[in-house]
Amino acid sequence: xxIPILRIGRILLASIQVEMSDSDAxxxxxxxxxxxxxIEALGIAIDITSLEVVDSYMARVxxxxxxxxxxxGAEVVVCGIQPYVAMTLVEMxxxxxxxxxVFDLEQALLRLQERIAARGDADLDKGS
Amino acid sequence: xxxxTRGGMDMQLCIAEAMDVxxxxxxxxxxxxxIGFSPADQTRLATAVSELSRNILQYxxxxxxxxxDISTDTTLGIRIVFEDNGPGIADISLAIQDGxxxxxxxxxxxxxxxxxxxxFSIESRPGLTRVxxxxxxxxx
Ligand SMILES: Nc1ncnc2c1ncn2[C@@H]1O[C@H](COP(=O)(O)OP(=O)(O)OP(=O)(O)O)[C@@H](O)[C@H]1O
Ligand SMILES: [Mg+2]
Numbered sequence: 001x002x003i004p005i006l007r008i009g010r011i012l013l014a015s016i017q018v019e020m021s022d023s024d025a026x027x028x029x030x031x032x033x034x035x036x037x038x039i040e041a042l043g044i045a046i047d048i049t050s051l052e053v054v055d056s057y058m059a060r061v062x063x064x065x066x067x068x069x070x071x072x073g074a075e076v077v078v079c080g081i082q083p084y085v086a087m088t089l090v091e092m093x094x095x096x097x098x099x100x101x102v103f104d105l106e107q108a109l110l111r112l113q114e115r116i117a118a119r120g121d122a123d124l125d126k127g128s
Numbered sequence: 129x130x131x132x133t134r135g136g137m138d139m140q141l142c143i144a145e146a147m148d149v150x151x152x153x154x155x156x157x158x159x160x161x162x163i164g165f166s167p168a169d170q171t172r173l174a175t176a177v178s179e180l181s182r183n184i185l186q187y188x189x190x191x192x193x194x195x196x197d198i199s200t201d202t203t204l205g206i207r208i209v210f211e212d213n214g215p216g217i218a219d220i221s222l223a224i225q226d227g228x229x230x231x232x233x234x235x236x237x238x239x240x241x242x243x244x245x246x247x248f249s250i251e252s253r254p255g256l257t258r259v260x261x262x263x264x265x266x267x268x
Contacts, residue, residue, distance in 0.1 A: 019154070021146040022182065052171065053153050055178040056236035084171035091172070092240030093226055 003028045005035050011112055012036065012074075015047040015105070025061040033068050041074045042116045045108035046099075049080030054089060059096040066099040075115045076100065079108035137162065137197035143181045143210075144190040152193060153178040156208065159195050164204050165265065172244040173206065173263055179237040180210045180259050186231055188214025188257065198262065207247075207262040217252040224250070 001024045006013040012035055020028065036044060046065070051058065066076040078099045089096045102108050137159065141152050156177040160170045177193070184191035191212025198205035217223045224242060229235035242248040247262035 019150055021150050023146050052157070053174045053178050055175050055182070056234045056240055057178075057182060059236070060234050082171075084168050087168060088171050088175050088244065091243055092175070093236050093243070096234070096236060096240075 003031065005031060007035075007039060007041075010039060010042045011109070011116075012039070012041045012044040013047070013105070013109075014044065015049070017050050019050070019052065020058070022057060025058060029061055029065045029068070032065050033072065036069055036072045036074045041069075041072075043075035043077070043112035044069055045105060045112060046076065046078045047080045047105050047108070048078060049082070049104075051085065052082065054081070054085050054097070056092070056096065059089065063098050075112050075119075077102055077108040077111045077115075079104055138195065140192060140194045141181075142190070142192050143184045143212075146185070149178060149181045149185060152181045156195060156206075159197070160206055160263075163197050163199055163206055164267075165206070165263065169263055169265065173208075176241040176244050176261055177208060179241045180208075180261070183237055183259075184210060184212045184214070188212035191257075198264075202267055203264050204267060205262060205264040207260065210257075210259045210261075212257050213255055214257060216254040216257050217250065220250050220252060 001018060001020065003014055003016050014032060032044065035041065062078060069076045076099055078101045081101055102111050139155065139159065141155060142148060143152060153174040157170045157174040160173045165173070181193060191210065193208055193210045195206065195208045198207045222228050224238045226239045227235040241261065245261040246264050249260050251258045
């Protein structure tokens, strides 16, 4: 099961639409990193609306992916975390998700644009 | 491959590969919904099942779980027993501490599951590990 990663200029958009197995999650992490490097992405929004369960493994994959993306110079925003998933994560232990989170995709794209603009080192509209 | 047999509201699942973890948490959610648990509790339960079935896969290779409806006239209840014949947990009190992992994980699985559930117990020796969880709610 491959998660499609869409490109809008130098921003990437990954929307997880299905429940992922552990191996799907690792492949997704790999695809994200490859794609960021390939187009020298300035930012990526990861939409996890469809994830009905985020356990400690998935939390780690999301965190690691965000860290890798940042190391490559891309801003990362996670969006769409379900209310019950958020409750469960907090009950399980603090700080399981370290990435920057917003409500939905629209806010994620806005937040990315703000953060990229604040860096002032890149032109959003130019392809690489 | 996972095999499910449902007698009344009980079911048994084999856990032997990555997809079985996905299936186990989906089945747990479905059973919890059938019993009448709230969406928040369904999510707690699916998450706990995900953690414990992954531990089986990761540390024992394979095993199984059995989910049972333990509801009464006044309460909703579900109990899930996870069993494997792997190496066992050497030090249980260490294993349930936040951040303890021998597998390079966050070490959040067992302590997190314990906080999500009403009942949580572990018995373990080499060759048999049994983790039992339960969620019980007063009927509305
Ligand atoms: N079924 C099992 N058989 C043998 N050892 C186990 C089993 N389940 C857990 N353990 C041991 O207990 C430790 C803690 O488990 P826990 O699920 O809390 O963390 P983890 O699996 O290491 O990381 P995480 O779940 O956060 O990804 C494991 O690292 C492992 O040593
Ligand atoms: Mg674990």
